[in-house]
Amino acid sequence: MRFKILPDSFQEGFRTFIKPLVDFMIRFKISPNFYTTVSLLLCAISGYQFGKGSLRLAAFLLLLGGLFDVFDGAVARATNRVTKFGALYDSTLDRYAEFMVFFGICFYFLKRYLGGYELGLLISMFVVIGIFGSLMVSYVRARAEGLGFECKVGLMQRPERIVLIGVCALISEFALILAIFVIAVFANLTAIQRLHYIWQIENSAKWESSHSKVEQEDLFQQV
Numbered sequence: 001m002r003f004k005i006l007p008d009s010f011q012e013g014f015r016t017f018i019k020p021l022v023d024f025m026i027r028f029k030i031s032p033n034f035y036t037t038v039s040l041l042l043c044a045i046s047g048y049q050f051g052k053g054s055l056r057l058a059a060f061l062l063l064l065g066g067l068f069d070v071f072d073g074a075v076a077r078a079t080n081r082v083t084k085f086g087a088l089y090d091s092t093l094d095r096y097a098e099f100m101v102f103f104g105i106c107f108y109f110l111k112r113y114l115g116g117y118e119l120g121l122l123i124s125m126f127v128v129i130g131i132f133g134s135l136m137v138s139y140v141r142a143r144a145e146g147l148g149f150e151c152k153v154g155l156m157q158r159p160e161r162i163v164l165i166g167v168c169a170l171i172s173e174f175a176l177i178l179a180i181f182v183i184a185v186f187a188n189l190t191a192i193q194r195l196h197y198i199w200q201i202e203n204s205a206k207w208e209s210s211h212s213k214v215e216q217e218d219l220f221q222q223v
Helices: 008-026 032-052 055-078 084-114 119-146 158-171 173-222
Strands: none
Touching (some): 008 055, 055 084, 055 158, 084 119, 084 158, 119 173
16 A cells, blocks of 8 residues: 555655755755754754743744755755765664654653643653654665665655644644654554565565466467
8 A cells, every 4th residue: 555644746746845945055065964964953952842841842843854854855866966875864864853853752741741641651652652663664664675675655654754743733732642642553554564565565576476487387388
C-alpha cells in the first residue's frame, strides 16, 4: 500500500511554492549542509521550548526547522551538489532533531504529571513509543536501501510527523496530545508497512522469476 497522508502531489506543490525562496538562497552559494545544521539548531531550541511549556513558540520553531530541512535538499539538487556525505549528514541530523523535539515534549508532560496531571505519565509513555516508531521507520528504510530496495512508502513519515506535531501544538495542548497518540500508533504501523512492502516486492520478483522459468520449460517441451 503506497498511500501517504501527505501525497507526493502535495509535496511537489510545496516545493514549487518555495522555489523562489530556494532560488534566492542559491545566490549566496552556501553549502546545503549549512541548512541541515540550521534545521537541527531550530529543532533543538524547539525541544527546549516544548520542555518549558511554550508550545506555540516550540511549534513555530519546529515547522521552521522542517522548512530548512527542505531547503538543504532543494539547494543541493538545484546546484548539483548532491553528495553521499550530504545525504548521510542530513539523515543523521534528522534523527537527532526529531529526538530533541520528542524529548522536550516528554519532559513537559512528565513535569505536568509531577504537578498533579495524572495523564502526564501515560502521555510521556506514548511519546517514547512515538520516538521508537519514528526511529524504526527510518531504520527499516535505511536497511532496505542497503539491501538494494527503494523504500519510501508509509503513512507516517518524517514530514507527516513534523507537520502533525507543529500544527497541533499551535492549536492547543489537547491537539498535541492527540498528535502524540496518532504518531505513536501510526509511526510503528509505518515501520510494519515498510516491512510488508519489501516482503511483497521480493516475493513478487521470486514469483515472476519462477513463472517465467515454467513458461520457458513449457515452450521447450512444445518445441
